[in-house]
Amino acid sequence: MARDLAIDLGTANTLVYMKGRGIVLNEPSVIAVNRKSGEVLATGHEAWDMIGRTPSYIVAVRPLRGGAITDFDITERMIRLLLQRVGVSRFTRPKVVICVPSAITEVERRAVTDATRRAGASDAQLIEQPMAAAIGANLPIDEPVGNMIIDIGGGTSETAVISLGGVVALEAVRVGSFDIDATIQSYVRREHGVAIGERTAEEIKIHIGSAEPSAQDQSADIRGRDLVSGLPKTVRLTAEEVRFAIEEPVAAIVLSVKRCLSKAPPELAQDFISRGIYLVGGGGMLRGLADRISRETSVPVLMSSQPLEAVVLGAGHCIENYQSLRGMFMGSRR
Amino acid sequence: MIALGILPVIFGLCAAICGVVLLVLIFLDFRKTRIDDGISAFHRHIDALSPQARRDSIVRNDNDSNRGQYR
Numbered sequence: 001m002a003r004d005l006a007i008d009l010g011t012a013n014t015l016v017y018m019k020g021r022g023i024v025l026n027e028p029s030v031i032a033v034n035r036k037s038g039e040v041l042a043t044g045h046e047a048w049d050m051i052g053r054t055p056s057y058i059v060a061v062r063p064l065r066g067g068a069i070t071d072f073d074i075t076e077r078m079i080r081l082l083l084q085r086v087g088v089s090r091f092t093r094p095k096v097v098i099c100v101p102s103a104i105t106e107v108e109r110r111a112v113t114d115a116t117r118r119a120g121a122s123d124a125q126l127i128e129q130p131m132a133a134a135i136g137a138n139l140p141i142d143e144p145v146g147n148m149i150i151d152i153g154g155g156t157s158e159t160a161v162i163s164l165g166g167v168v169a170l171e172a173v174r175v176g177s178f179d180i181d182a183t184i185q186s187y188v189r190r191e192h193g194v195a196i197g198e199r200t201a202e203e204i205k206i207h208i209g210s211a212e213p214s215a216q217d218q219s220a221d222i223r224g225r226d227l228v229s230g231l232p233k234t235v236r237l238t239a240e241e242v243r244f245a246i247e248e249p250v251a252a253i254v255l256s257v258k259r260c261l262s263k264a265p266p267e268l269a270q271d272f273i274s275r276g277i278y279l280v281g282g283g284g285m286l287r288g289l290a291d292r293i294s295r296e297t298s299v300p301v302l303m304s305s306q307p308l309e310a311v312v313l314g315a316g317h318c319i320e321n322y323q324s325l326r327g328m329f330m331g332s333r334r
Numbered sequence: 335m336i337a338l339g340i341l342p343v344i345f346g347l348c349a350a351i352c353g354v355v356l357l358v359l360i361f362l363d364f365r366k367t368r369i370d371d372g373i374s375a376f377h378r379h380i381d382a383l384s385p386q387a388r389r390d391s392i393v394r395n396d397n398d399s400n401r402g403q404y405r
Contacts, residue, residue: 142383324382
């Protein structure tokens, strides 16, 4: 008998929670495919190492962009491989709960559930990421108080106000940490005339990227390809430059948080000042982002203890209490 | 003779009224059950989200992931 699963099918990483066992898999949402034969060559960490370093007949891709499936066939194969790796076979078909951004369309929802069913699930239910994140971050969402959570993922940023087990206000934008990486790439290309890959851009963001000036601001030497000569070139990038480069996506995220605050009922709004806003997701780990949101909203912002795992833990709790929490699944509200 | 002829009509009318009353009572009881179902389902939902209910699935994993067990 297969154990039921919860999957956080993120743009950046995929995490799998198995009922009764906890998190059993955590790896990048990347798949490497042989273009000639159509065979899958690698997934997860192995495929991630191949990004930008493959011969022309191998393509290492992220099948999700902005939280939505961009390549249905590849996504289905990736989910099938994930299920196989956690022990699901042709004869054991588990129930699966999948976390998706609240902003996805009806067509995108159907694409996710169809891909999961075809990959071997007996039943596929969807749950909104901010709701799963709030459960996983252990916020007191069973009480009649305002709980605000910001989930900044690879492709989307979602802010939700939750009270009494339901979403009261929600704001989502298709801007995430990959957009931050992309702005760094285009800045270095435009201002320094050097082309860098998405992995280098991510490393720049992690090491010297920030949303607010701080005493720890540093510089870094970046290696890339000179656009004029075509030769390798090293340039020095400062933290201030990176902050300037990423201002647009950061401002869009902060604006969506403000919009969600303005949608919240006044009775709940006062709770945020005393309880604070919780930040989850890999994008939320950008240095100074919590301070920036706090400064612009005048509300304290706290980092969750498990920013990367909160969503899948929340979905895992739903799979552990499947019958009681059925009402939380996206299809059940239609 | 006329009085005897009316009796079946009266009995039929009584039976029809009793039937309607019974149906109304069944409907009201069914409606009450549905309201009770809503209340109990909501309580189950809220109870499943309580910190006690989440202790097993989330706090246990919090400790596990801090130790890096799943990686």
